[in-house]
Amino acid sequence: MSDQVQPLSPYAAKRIHGLQKNMWTEYAALALRTKSTNLGQGFPDFHAPDHVRQSLATATTSEKGRALNQYTRSQGHLRLVNALAKLYSPVYGWEVNPLTEIIVSVGGYGSLFYCIQSFINPGDEVVMVEPFFDCYDPMVRMAGGTPKGLPLVMKPGATSSADFQLDLKMLEEAFTEKTKMFIFNTPHNPTGKIFSRSELEQIAAMCVKHDVLCLSDEVYEWLVYDTSPPHIKIATLPGMRERTLTVGSAGKTFSATGWKTGWTVGPPELIRCLASVHGQSMYTCPSPLQEAVAEGLELEMSRLGTPECYLTSLAAELKPKRDWLSKELAEIGLTPIIPEGGYFLLVDAEPLGLNLPEDGRPEDCRFVYWLAEEKGIAVIPTSPFYTKEHEHYAKKVVRFCFCKEDSTLEKGAEKLRRWKASL
Numbered sequence: 134m135s136d137q138v139q140p141l142s143p144y145a146a147k148r149i150h151g152l153q154k155n156m157w158t159e160y161a162a163l164a165l166r167t168k169s170t171n172l173g174q175g176f177p178d179f180h181a182p183d184h185v186r187q188s189l190a191t192a193t194t195s196e197k198g199r200a201l202n203q204y205t206r207s208q209g210h211l212r213l214v215n216a217l218a219k220l221y222s223p224v225y226g227w228e229v230n231p232l233t234e235i236i237v238s239v240g241g242y243g244s245l246f247y248c249i250q251s252f253i254n255p256g257d258e259v260v261m262v263e264p265f266f267d268c269y270d271p272m273v274r275m276a277g278g279t280p281k282g283l284p285l286v287m288k289p290g291a292t293s294s295a296d297f298q299l300d301l302k303m304l305e306e307a308f309t310e311k312t313k314m315f316i317f318n319t320p321h322n323p324t325g326k327i328f329s330r331s332e333l334e335q336i337a338a339m340c341v342k343h344d345v346l347c348l349s350d351e352v353y354e355w356l357v358y359d360t361s362p363p364h365i366k367i368a369t370l371p372g373m374r375e376r377t378l379t380v381g382s383a384g385k386t387f388s389a390t391g392w393k394t395g396w397t398v399g400p401p402e403l404i405r406c407l408a409s410v411h412g413q414s415m416y417t418c419p420s421p422l423q424e425a426v427a428e429g430l431e432l433e434m435s436r437l438g439t440p441e442c443y444l445t446s447l448a449a450e451l452k453p454k455r456d457w458l459s460k461e462l463a464e465i466g467l468t469p470i471i472p473e474g475g476y477f478l479l480v481d482a483e484p485l486g487l488n489l490p491e492d493g494r495p496e497d498c499r500f501v502y503w504l505a506e507e508k509g510i511a512v513i514p515t516s517p518f519y520t521k522e523h524e525h526y527a528k529k530v531v532r533f534c535f536c537k538e539d540s541t542l543e544k545g546a547e548k549l550r551r552w553k554a555s556l
């Protein structure tokens with residue numbers, strides 16, 4: 134059998150965007166081939182907390198495993214939805230019903246897929262804040278919808294993720310009578326932006342005015358570095374509870390991206406639709422993982438407000454890494470854009486003045502290949518986080534991931550220093 138990628142049929146080509154090229158596959162392969170220090174794909178290289186790893190082992194190997202190694206409730210393992218309801222009720226300010234307002238999925242990805250599949254039909258437009266987590270675009274197309282990018286505007290000389298701003302006029306213009314859904318992500322991948330209350334109010338006003346669903350991807354909800362701006366759930370704004378689906382991820386919460394356990398919280402009428410898609414496709418999610426995440430959340434809830442609570446201690450642990458890496462990058466002449474949340478850091482490579490040969494790819498992609506192939510450092514370009522139409526907004530900005538052991542970050546920085554010294 135040939136390993137050549139066959140062209141898509143015209144039918145598929147119209148709907149499926151990115152079938153042949155997945156950016157994570159491409160850039161993971163680049164990191165591997167070049168044996169680079171991997172500061173690209175977003176996954177921690179340190180251990181998940183001991184207690185969740187222990188819970189997973191117990192869930193499968195103890196007597197509990199007799200039941201837990203089998204199927205569990207389709208919409209979500211009871212212990213997990215109960216833990217999530219208990220965790221989120223005080224955050225939302227209302228009693229979240231564990232049986233009707235939560236659904237568990239295969240990662241945040243699964244939740245995004247169910248939300249989009251459930252509500253987007255051919256002809257529907259979906260407004261998505263750019264840069265966006267890349268899978269939103271193909272998921273909307275797979276459902277037959279039309280993605281409409283709404284770029285955040287980067288202030289010239291940006292030094293903070295807050296310098297990426299929503300333009301009110303562009304926001305208003307993005308909505309049409311065909312708009313069915315608005316998708317955004319806060320804290321934001323890749324910029325680290327945390328949407329301010331006034332920006333959330335502007336978004337909410339448009340969603341209410343046009344009777345549009347809001348898909349709020351909050352997988353980095355606990356990774357907030359400063360008290361201001363706080364992370365606010367858009368579902369809590371007036372008129373938004375009944376139209377918002379909020380996505381979370383255990384992979385991000387517990388530094389265990391391989392666990393692929395996520396969830397959506399939303400009103401019962403909408404969650405019922407997701408449950409239908411889920412019930413007829415995946416049916417249920419792995420029981421032992423859900424048990425371990427539930428047990429982990431129960432323990433963390435008992436520690437809330439203490440320095441031991443992982444929900445907040447992870448950000449405290451990552452903040453010095455963010456600051457250290459920013460300083461190192463600034464010293465070699467890259468301009469860091471300090472993130473307010475998440476675990477990514479953008480840098481503008483423009484000041485380096487590199488003139489890499491034109492080859493049809495955007496400048497940030499060429500820079501990423503050059504950095505891996507010539508300097509042994511793997512990072513992620515930002516142009517794949519835009520629609521083709523708005524790709525130029527990426528400029529020469531690339532993404533570093535700092536949820537790594539200090540020794541990994543030091544290895545990357547050492548390579549950058551050596552390069553700088555050789556100039």
Ligand code: PMP
Nearest residue numbers: 240241242266322352382384395
């Ligand atoms: N949304 C965003 C913004 C992400 O960065 C990711 C990456 N993991 C996901 C969703 C998917 O989450 P999961 O790994 O739980 O599927």
Ligand code: GLN
Nearest residue numbers: 157173174175176322534
């Ligand atoms: N969310 C992660 C990132 O942005 C990885 C996603 C993936 O590998 N598919 O790096």
